[in-house]
Amino acid sequence: MARIAREEMKKRLAVYFIMGSQNSERPAVDVLKEALDGGVTLFQFREKGAGALQGAEKEALARQLQRLCRAHGVPLIVNDDVELAIAIDADGVHVGQDDEDARRVREKIGDKILGVSAHNVEEARAAIEAGADYIGVGPIYPTRSKEDANEAQGPQILRSLREQGIAIPIVAIGGITVDNAQAVIEAGADGVSVISAIASASEPKAAAAALAAAVQAARSR
């Protein structure tokens, strides 16, 4: 297997849904199934925070969600837990600045997709050097889904990264909804990454479809 091509990565980032069992009152499998039916293009399993599953239970849920993703042809990325990603043969891993060093993660995962969080141009350049396939930039807007989130930077950070020559695929994250998705794409993101806009929606399928339409519309402007 070869590293994912840049254009394919950009397409995959369009509607990047992140979820763990803590993000919905409903079973994660039900929410993800509906979200995939609505047009999610990439999924991240992020089992984190109060009440998060551990060990065998966490792995079992990851495998359940992986079966759904595979049935829809959507890659599954594991957040933080490199060993779990390898154990279940996930499609990739996402790590942040406080997680395992991205260069080490690249060595461990071979050609799997590597996503790295970046908050400024220095972190973006370091992520590229380490072998990232995409960077996650945010929070763009205030979020209630991450306890230790940095301050929101607004879409201007995306414009600034592009102006400074950062050409790697970028997904914007943090407080993104159908109402601001267009603004982040226009500012330079290739896609939007969301937790609550889909996981807390009364109809995850409709929410995912609306985000997909907003991203598509912004891309073709």
Ligand SMILES: Cc1ncc(COP(=O)(O)OP(=O)(O)O)c(N)n1
């Ligand atoms: C797509 C994407 N972007 C950023 C993050 C945040 O990663 P990190 O800073 O490591 O924080 P946690 O998610 O681990 O709490 C992400 N998960 N996904």
Ligand SMILES: Cc1ncsc1CCOP(=O)(O)O
């Ligand atoms: C994981 C993460 N990293 C930066 S913001 C965030 C949470 C995004 O969740 P929401 O889409 O509900 O704001």
Ligand SMILES: [Mg+2]
């Ligand atoms: Mg992390």
